[in-house]
Amino acid sequence: MTPGTAGAPADPAADTATVMELLTGGVVAQTLRALAELRIADHLAEGPLTAEEVAEREGSHPRATYRLMRAASSLGLLSYEGDHRFALTGPGRALRADVPGSLRSLVLVQTAHAHWTSLAHFPEAVRRGSNQVKKALGAEIWEYYTHPENAEEAALFARAMGDVSALVTQGAVAALDTAGVSTVVDVGGADGHFVLGLMEAEPRLHGQVLDLPHAVEGARREAGKRGLADRFSTATGDFFTEVPPADLYLLKTVLHDWDDDQCATILRNCRSAVHEGGRVLVVEMLVGEMGQPDIVTRADMAMLALTNGMERDIDEFDALFAASGWRRSATYPVGGGQFGMELTAV
Numbered sequence: 001m002t003p004g005t006a007g008a009p010a011d012p013a014a015d016t017a018t019v020m021e022l023l024t025g026g027v028v029a030q031t032l033r034a035l036a037e038l039r040i041a042d043h044l045a046e047g048p049l050t051a052e053e054v055a056e057r058e059g060s061h062p063r064a065t066y067r068l069m070r071a072a073s074s075l076g077l078l079s080y081e082g083d084h085r086f087a088l089t090g091p092g093r094a095l096r097a098d099v100p101g102s103l104r105s106l107v108l109v110q111t112a113h114a115h116w117t118s119l120a121h122f123p124e125a126v127r128r129g130s131n132q133v134k135k136a137l138g139a140e141i142w143e144y145y146t147h148p149e150n151a152e153e154a155a156l157f158a159r160a161m162g163d164v165s166a167l168v169t170q171g172a173v174a175a176l177d178t179a180g181v182s183t184v185v186d187v188g189g190a191d192g193h194f195v196l197g198l199m200e201a202e203p204r205l206h207g208q209v210l211d212l213p214h215a216v217e218g219a220r221r222e223a224g225k226r227g228l229a230d231r232f233s234t235a236t237g238d239f240f241t242e243v244p245p246a247d248l249y250l251l252k253t254v255l256h257d258w259d260d261d262q263c264a265t266i267l268r269n270c271r272s273a274v275h276e277g278g279r280v281l282v283v284e285m286l287v288g289e290m291g292q293p294d295i296v297t298r299a300d301m302a303m304l305a306l307t308n309g310m311e312r313d314i315d316e317f318d319a320l321f322a323a324s325g326w327r328r329s330a331t332y333p334v335g336g337g338q339f340g341m342e343l344t345a346v
């Protein structure tokens with residue numbers, strides 16, 4: 001019997017347990033937040049500690065810290081070594097700051113004000129078929145991040161996107177053929193981690209990030225930090241109006257923020273500006289088979305709560321590409337559950 005299908009033998013106790021378990025999702029997310037905020041994984045980086053030692057280093061309440069770490073061990077993020085001592089597990093290591101594969105910023109931003117408050121309006125979003133972010137935050141999500149009082153949350157969002165980019169860059173570099181490519185524009189590129197990763201792997205490439213004004217400063221800083229400033233530039237602008245010319249456009253986790261018409265506008269703008277023989281690399285998760293456990297359909301719920309967009313299956317992407325002058329010419333997994341889809345102009 002596959003998940004999500006009718007006809008399983010009756011087992012009311014198991015059914016109740018399943019729903020109770022699912023219902024803990026919100027608490028689990030906020031438990032991750034507390035672990036990330038209190039830097040529990042960083043405190044344990046050098047080896048096991050007791051909850052009381054962690055509480056002393058962090059200045060947190062000893063008994064509450066013990067309870068948090070006990071819950072983390074039940075979630076497989078810490079292992080219990082006896083006598084109130086805990087050690088990091090593999091998944092727990094992903095909560096460390098500033099290590100390759102860190103998901104700490106992603107945890108913090110996905111449990112922060114914008115995401116969390118918008119999710120509180122989720123049933124209404126389903127009823128109306130559109131996000132209720134304006135009601136929740138007083139502004140659409142991208143506008144919310146431009147407000148100076150939300151700068152810290154916006155920076156966290158950009159850092160989280162950069163960390164996720166780091167998960168896919170190696171896979172994309174390995175699969176992407178950059179023959180004939182000189183200029184690469186990362187459309188909605190935030191801190192530029194993706195294009196900068198490609199530039200590090202291929203010294204011939206000149207890269208640019210196109211994003212909203214508040215977002216590109218971080219990309220400039222990141223390029224400087226990596227010693228790539230002489231091959232890198234930023235463009236502030238609106239991808240619904242136009243994009244700068246390029247041999248290759250990167251659209252990483254951008255299309256899932258928008259509805260089909262808006263995606264077609266972005267893709268058509270790329271089609272109008274692309275150099276002869278140029279391409280697009282779209283990086284997104286793909287909705288798979290109906291009823292199978294996955295995180296993509298859950299991400300799709302977040303898209304419904306937060307954006308105009310959605311997660312799509314491969315046929316839905318192909319329809320989008322066909323409607324905007326592109327054809328999918330290659331598809332490959334790039335890591336982190338994401339897929340690269342290369343588009344050629346038709």
Ligand SMILES: C[S@@+](CC[C@H](N)C(=O)[O-])C[C@H]1O[C@@H](n2cnc3c(N)ncnc32)[C@H](O)[C@@H]1O
Nearest residue numbers: 142161188189190211212215237238239252253
């Ligand atoms: C989900 S993030 C993806 C960031 C980056 N591509 C990555 O994967 O790390 C979407 C990005 O689109 C940018 N954005 C939103 N609306 C835009 C617009 N109208 N024009 C240009 N960029 C926009 C946001 O500022 C944000 O950086």
